[in-house]
Amino acid sequence: MTTTSRIDFTQPLDGQAARLRQAFGRPRQLLLAHTHADVRAVLDAVHAAAQRGHWCVGYLRYEAAAAFDTALQTHAADGPLAWFAVHDAPMPWPDDNLQQRAADPARVEWADGPERAAFDAALARIQQAISAGELYQVNYTAPLRGRLQGAAEALFAALQQAQPGGYAAHIVAGDEQLLSVSPELFFDWHDAPGGGRIVARPMKGTAPRGATPGQDMANAEWLRTAPKERAENVMIVDLLRNDMARIALPHSVRVPVLFATQALPTVWQMTSDVQARTRPGTTLTDVFAALFPCGSVTGAPKVRAMQMIRQLEPAPRGVYCGAVGVVRPRGPAGADGLRAVAATFNVPIRTVVLHTQGGQQRVHCGIGSGITCGAQADAEWREWQYKRAFVERASMPFELLETLALEDAAFRHLPEHLARLRGAAAHFGVPWDADAVQQCLRALAQRHLAQRWRVRLLLDAAGRPRAEAFALHAASEPVRLALATRAFTAAHSEFVRYKTTRRAHYAAFAPTAPGVFDTLLWNEAGEITESTFGNIAAYIDGRWVTPPCCCGLLPGVGRAVALREGRVAEAVLRLTDRPRVQGWAFINSLRGWLAATVQ
Structure with a gap:
């Protein structure tokens, strides 16, 4: 026709x-x-x-x-x-x-x-x-x-x-x-x-x-x-x-x-x-x-x-x-x-x-x-x-993305990742087939029965899943974070709130100095938000806190688990609060909780 x-x-x-x-x-x-x-x-x-x-x-x-x-x-x-x-x-x-x-x-x-x-x-x-x-x-x-x-x-x-x-x-x-x-x-x-x-x-x-x-x-x-x-x-x-x-x-x-x-x-x-x-x-x-x-x-x-x-x-x-x-x-x-x-x-x-x-x-x-x-x-x-x-x-075409840890054929925090992916699919109008996603992950797990793997689970615009695995190497603690030299103006974008393959706004802040693990981002209001591939926690005033979503960040699965377990609480962190911070941590589901320093 x-x-x-x-x-x-x-x-x-x-x-x-x-x-x-x-x-x-x-x-x-x-x-x-x-x-x-x-x-x-x-x-x-x-x-x-x-x-x-x-x-x-x-x-x-x-x-x-x-x-x-x-x-x-x-x-x-x-x-x-x-x-x-x-x-x-x-x-x-x-x-x-x-x-x-x-x-x-x-x-x-x-x-x-x-x-x-x-x-x-x-x-x-x-x-x-x-x-x-x-x-x-x-x-x-x-x-x-x-x-x-x-x-x-x-x-x-x-x-x-x-x-x-x-x-x-x-x-x-x-x-x-x-x-x-x-x-x-x-x-x-x-x-x-x-x-x-x-x-x-x-x-x-x-x-x-x-x-x-x-x-x-x-x-x-x-x-x-x-x-x-x-x-x-x-x-x-x-x-x-x-x-x-x-x-x-x-x-x-x-x-x-x-x-x-x-x-x-x-x-x-x-x-x-x-x-x-x-x-x-x-x-x-x-x-x-x-x-x-x-x-x-x-x-x-x-x-x-x-x-x-x-x-x-x-x-x-x-x-x-x-x-x-x-x-x-x-x-x-x-x-x-x-x-x-x-x-x-x-x-x-x-x-x-x-x-x-x-x-x-x-x-x-x-x-x-x-x-x-x-x-x-x-x-x-x-x-x-x-x-x-x-x-x-x-x-610009993009796919929905989840990054999971696979260890001994088991995915870490799988229900939380699938729930977040389903929410992103609903937001962007992408068809959601839970059985197809589960089958895709099972097939990958059967091919990677040993060691630790970083798994990228992707969902295209038609709702078709695919997954790929890469060897996951341990990071030495504490990891070094570099403070961004300018505001992260994309903080409130939907491509920050939901994880996708469209990541140019993050890539622009990728660390270039030797030995730097990631970049600590902050929004135009001077509020600390996250890093380019994880969430942040700070020990201040006798407790561990992490920035709330309203500051502009991806609500990570590792962050959600830490909140649920009571390990952290939500609180706004400003650049002016840095002198009072007694400890820093990097959090994501892939690597867990890593002690960090900010330079």
């Missing part, structure tokens, strides 16, 4: 569990708008095609805004303002082979992202304008740019695995491909002769996922109650209420859900629902004229916010922050042969755009956040890092 596009959308008006998951082949017709004067005509043609029973899949660029209001300023577009493919009918979603994707994954080499100095300067300009009373909020964004090696289909599959659910679309539009895994609904609209229904779900407010279940719940509660995040959300809700009123029956606009928290793999997001009954005769063009672009990606008030965006952002946003979706027939045809129409569009955040030029596949992906009067540069910069984590996860 040859497909050109596919969509995998939640359907809010059909129930929260409903999904529209379809593929599309070669279109019967393409509808394109290259000028603002053509955008409305294209949307009218899309609406008419759906009324006649066709399915239309496509997008509007952010720069299409002036087609609906000339006061909405943008840069000149770098491609069609509107692009829709018209299909006779959808096809079933392809039966993708997960094992094939794991064997032939896509890779993206990203160039350096936005510079911090430019980010700080833009934030300062926005806050000056807010202080002057010009506006309340600006959604400021910047692009990440890179090159793709491999197939776009493999990258889309990896993106969906990294950001499941929501409103995913892979649209092939000539030399341009859109790989959107946006979690944000722009609008879901069901037309009807007596008036339709519409819901928008703006997403404003972000918090990172926690390193522990307790911290995760605390982060969600903070997001629900933080004044800055609530203010950011409610500003956009008010903007959407006003926009929706343009097409709504009188007194029908309401907000049934306010400040809901949605758990995504790398962040918590705050969403609210804005609903209305649309007036009889409302068209798809009317809906876009009232709502586009979504206020969550502009700011408030929309006109002034977009003016500032044009001043601060040096290039067009393109499809990023525009709209990507599907327009389809709904229900039986009437006496006139026409059907009611349903339209679902996402706000294309968490979206990668691919251009093929001269045999190279160039990609870009936008990252942004809403800047309000209470925004702090450090906090907003961290939010950008949280938001880009989805694309970093999908950009």
Whole structure:
């Protein structure tokens, strides 16, 4: 089955569990708008095609805004303002082979992202304008740019695995491909002769996922109650209420859900629902004229916010922050042969755009956040890092990893290692087959019946296990640890909290001096975290303590055993505490507890 596009959308008006998951082949017709004067005509043609029973899949660029209001300023577009493919009918979603994707994954080499100095300067300009009373909020964004090696289909599959659910679309539009895994609904609209229904779900407010279940719940509660995040959300809700009123029956606009928290793999997001009954005769063009672009990606008030965006952002946003979706027939045809129409569009955040030029596949992906009067540069910069984590996860193939000690054909702490591996599989969306993992380990143990071995147990993206063994040599105590000369900025990454083969952030701190066993790491807050391949304990104030997970570290199995046995307790250790430390230890399941010194 040859497909050109596919969509995998939640359907809010059909129930929260409903999904529209379809593929599309070669279109019967393409509808394109290259000028603002053509955008409305294209949307009218899309609406008419759906009324006649066709399915239309496509997008509007952010720069299409002036087609609906000339006061909405943008840069000149770098491609069609509107692009829709018209299909006779959808096809079933392809039966993708997960094992094939794991064997032939896509890779993206990203160039350096936005510079911090430019980010700080833009934030300062926005806050000056807010202080002057010009506006309340600006959604400021910047692009990440890179090159793709491999197939776009493999990258889309990896993106969906990294950001499941929501409103995913892979649209092939000539030399341009859109790989959107946006979690944000722009609008879901069901037309009807007596008036339709519409819901928008703006997403404003972000918090990172926690390193522990307790911290995760605390982060969600903070997001629900933080004044800055609530203010950011409610500003956009008010903007959407006003926009929706343009097409709504009188007194029908309401907000049934306010400040809901949605758990995504790398962040918590705050969403609210804005609903209305649309007036009889409302068209798809009317809906876009009232709502586009979504206020969550502009700011408030929309006109002034977009003016500032044009001043601060040096290039067009393109499809990023525009709209990507599907327009389809709904229900039986009437006496006139026409059907009611349903339209679902996402706000294309968490979206990668691919251009093929001269045999190279160039990609870009936008990252942004809403800047309000209470925004702090450090906090907003961290939010950008949280938001880009989805694309970093999908950009480089990796396997899940456990390192175990095998001695006399017995694995040390095997149940604990398997539990941790199962948790990592759940986090990254990797299939888990406990029997296959156990069988893999048994086979390896039977081949290594004597001596001590270091075993690497790996699980690929398809859930297939493999194991390899290496001779394990004893380390002379005390082992020497060197203090890192700079902060471990990756401390709070998911690739620290879960053990995988993606370890470049650790490798950058590998010791180079002779006789040094490992490097003692510390985070940007000056808190000691771990070493590059083990956990740390310190004897201070009459007890052994180890840093808690909230400092940013891998919760090792050896550490967990020491905590369970009462040998150590959790406590924050700061660099400034070093003079009071009377003893150090290196801990992991492979080597156990090793006395250590820190230089």
